[in-house]
Amino acid sequence: LKQTFLILTALLLFTSCAYTSKRARFHTFNTQNEASAEFEKSVSDFGAYYIATLQSIEYNQIANVNLTATVVEHQRLKILNKAGYQYARLIIPDIELKKFKATITKADGSTKTLQLKDLTKVTAPASLPVINHDHYLVYSVPGVEENMIIDYSFEFTEKMSFFERMYISTDLPIHDARYELTMITHFKHKVKTYNDLKRPTITHFGEDKERKTLYSWHFDNLLPLKKESFSPSPKRYTPYFIGVVNKVKTSEVEVSIVNKWRDLSRFISVKDKNDSWFSNKYKDELERIKKANNKNTVSALEIYNFVQKNYKLDNTVDQGWDPDKVIKIRKGAWTGLNRTLFILLKEAGFAPSYALLKSYNTGDFDYSSPSIFEFDLVVPMVENTPLLPFSHYPMGELPAAYQDILALDFQEKSERSFRTAKTDLEKNVYKLQVDLTLNDLLDEKINLIETHTGQEAYRQKSPERYYLEHTTESDKKKYKEVHQNYLNGRFADMAFFSVKNEHVEDVHLPLIQTYSVGNKKVLTNLGDEYLIQLGSLVPKMYTDLISKEERIHDFDFNYPNLDQIDISFKIPEGYKVNFESVHFEPIDNHYLYQKISIDQKDGKLTIHYLGGTKVRSMPAGEAITMRQFAENIAKLRTTKFLIAK
């Protein structure tokens, strides 16, 4: 027993030494204890700040086959005052940690080591800014006081097939922020940075057994990013970097890392079970499509419409990705519907390929970094048109996030980049039509007709379809409430008596919504006169953009759109209108269009509003014009007139 024990101990010591020596240690965490008094003063409103942070990813090649990443994170947080007590917490990813160390140092210099098991797990704050990991556990640090320093670090290992983006984001000021990426030198690789990240410092290490290349970024005084209304999604402006392996020397390694786009085929499952680009067993289905259309031939559009109409999207279907199964049970996951459309197109003699699409909101496509993180959608494509059979979009139409973006055409043997189509404002139109009489107003019943076309319609239809099909009963109720809130937000102070939707199911027709509403604001009885505020029926739009504050981010309107609002009031016989015309300065530049008029003719008083955004995004420098645009709407909403007998 004694001998065994000694041998085991020796073995344990040996392996642990070997384990540590195997790792390259590049971490350059700044060990200083505080920032300058000046810096502390400048951030004291936050109540706390990070003296130093380090996030480090080190790629390791194990047994020539698998790639793993060792992630080390280290934070030194200083609590300045009571406002910062809420930050006395440890935020740790919800995975198995290899190492963990936490100490607190009080103002008097006394230190204490913290163990996770002794700490209280608390609810994660909603404001957690980190976007590098999905799930976190949050622990509260006991005994917080002013000038306490909380220092904690942890390490974990992840199996890697791809290289993830590392985002430079924070919820508190960081005095010394460091990010490191360690690549295996003998992999031909490169490291790319995005969204104005400073150029990396690159250090090459010598000829030791595990040659590695270190990339590091160092930021002084990193501050939280400010959000603004109509600003792009944070991923479009948060700086990030990514390491890419272009070539791997050993043939085995190719199995586990993607170094060219072709390698992705095994992940996107573009091949069927027989490893060929599909066989001839889908003829029956094509015959069905022909029969449905009473034709001998079949077009791509007919196949698309058939799949979209007859196969239900259900991401919970077991094996919903398998075309055989999808055709059999008439439903499938989105990947299954895509594959089914693909094989049917192929079977019908078209030459489909796959399009890899990356949402505009997650940043631009980067072809030099073949990675599964470089795209969000894989869809079939014919004649340069990506097809989304699982969506509520007609053939050829794309959701706003996939319009006018660079995408990848993934063909059987090669791939090429292309730009997806875009729409202009005239395709995405919101129309509001209201015709009023004095009796309508006295009865407190107003009929509003809204017509949505293009993206305006898809935006309204898609969530409805999504929520109704794929969430729990309580989520559906929540959705209905959200929709009601949306209406209430848009038309302030209105009571909705009835809501009628037309063409929700038909993807080709505009969505028409008819509401019967009550609005106390439109009509006020002033003794022998009536005060009428027609503009109060104009939806409350762009209100947040009246702000005089300096704009930081560009504007992001999702897609170009046009709002067309016509509200008329029939002047009753024997009544006279008391109104002096109001001038609205028209706006027409590269980005915005707006024309507003109030007319009185043919016994009617009419508001015409035509306005919208001509492009998806607009530079921050246009904020002054935008303010004018928003003020015009506010002015229109408050314009009144009187009628008297």
Added chain:
Amino acid sequence: LALIYKALLGDFLRNISLIIITIFLAGCGTGTTLQQNKTANFKLPESLKNENSVITDYKEVFDFGLTKSGKPIIQSQISYTVFVRKASEVNRYQQIYYNSAFESLANVKASAWQQGKKRQSKTTSFQERNVETSSFLSNMMAKVFYLPELHDNSFYSISYTVHYKDINNIDKALLNKDQHILEYNLTIKNRLNSVIELKATGTFLHTEDEVRIPEVAPNSVAKIKYTNLKPLQTLYSNFQFPRKEFYSIHMFPKSDEFIRSYTELGNYFYTLNKENYTIEDSLYTMINKGAEKLSDKEFVNHVFSYVQKEIRYEALLTGIKAYKADAPRTVIENKYGECKSVSFLIVSLLKKRGITAAPVIVNLGHDGYNMQHPKLYMANHLIAYAKVEDEEFWLDATGTYLPTGFVSKEVAENRALIVFDKDNTVERIIKKDKEKEQSIWTLAGDLNEKGSFIGKGTLELTNESAVNFRELYYNSSTMDRLGEIKDGLESYFEASHILNLQISNVGDLNKPLIISFDFEILNVVTTLSDRLLVSLNPVKKLKSIRYSTKKLEGSLWLDGPENFQTKIILNKSKQFSLFKPVQNEKRSSSAYELERVFNETKTSYELSLSEFIKQRKLQGTEVQSKFFDIQRDRRLVFDVIIQLKKRG
């Protein structure tokens, strides 16, 4: 069988065999073939033909038993079958919720089959996860899984067993299903030596064939059957209370082992927390330092402020100690705690000083619950109570920005139990001093050529009215704290710019928060041929009540009690004179009072507008019928128009 086995085999073998037999019998009990036969000829009733799915059969068996040593042991077995008319509209993702502090879930099974066909029992694996709910229901867990694949005109069934770890927290069969239930069978097996009293909650009155069984005798079985239970609807989940009415049957065993009264509930809680009523001398001395000469009333304020400032509230995700607070010492060391722990710290400090003080069990927002038979799970919040001479203090230290003695609207008007001591629990309704909540806006200025109202304003907010702005200030996510308040103020108007904002008394909770600013409220003027219409007071407070054609049940909670005043001073100008004075008016209802007073002085036109929301709660029917009246009445003080005449 047990007897035969006992005779034939030893204890060990006997137990093993019994388990096997039990499992075998349990398997038979779920009655695969029986159910399938039953469902083979199932047809949806005509009235429900458009429902996507309907629960055909819901069974719940509550078993109140005794262990060998005579302690109560309880479990319930739930199984139900659902008919799926339209598979595409039914979600396969299922969650079974349970309170991990008191319950454990076992034998979760799910299966599906097409009408007349064989049962298919494949489910995607069961997983357990924490359910993040609001801070006071922090022990909820869910077992989540996917049902086997569903088809049109098919069935699925789910069954599981709930074991109650703490007998005092079992008390009801709860039927909060989203689907229509055709038949509901509750079996109560009473193997106790005492009577189990039954009570169905109000919603059962909606059903026509309610079976009233007042109690289940010892060592007997009771069966209750309901048919055609409709799913219950909520209208406004945010401010309608009770949030959702449940079909539920409460069970109250009249045994010493179970809580039977407020006093017993108090005692149970008292026993759990007995030590937390006291605090060590050294800690008391530390906190009392410098406060020795304070009067008792001042000391209450001192302690409350100390806890408010030094102990931060942390909502706990897990916490088996749902009803047992941390010791005051731990709270002081940690500098954080949840509601129970911070409240006990206050109580222990006050008691040490000799002040009457006690923890208060609060049932937040569930005033629909039956309180005649109190149960511990109803306690979802804890505050502290103190009494000095004749003055009572309700102390909720989780309200970080509330002055001493002011409870939030969520806490006010709720039922509460003050647990003074063993056998000394008092039931109360927490009252809030309605006169003391005030928001006073003053806007004074001129009209400019663009038609804006431009000038200087102040906003004075007392007590809870100031909480939102104090929160905006202290919890600002950017360094621009005043900027957040500015944005907050701007949102009150249709369109405005707020500039040069200043704030005072932000840290002194006992003083009103005062915000002063320069303003430009855009587009207030409409020009007519003979006059100008100046539309003022776009500031609005009374919660707008959404209209719905659905019947509103329960009550609707407003933002009251609160006194909301706006004073608008429009300076006289050479450019215009008064065309027509604004009429003075007053309206009142049981819920609110509204008043408008117009005054012309030498230098200005003044409008004094006030909204006094008298209460927190409005009864549903009252709100429903008066919806438009409320909106009409509000126009007295909202969007008031001054008519001016242009000179020259």
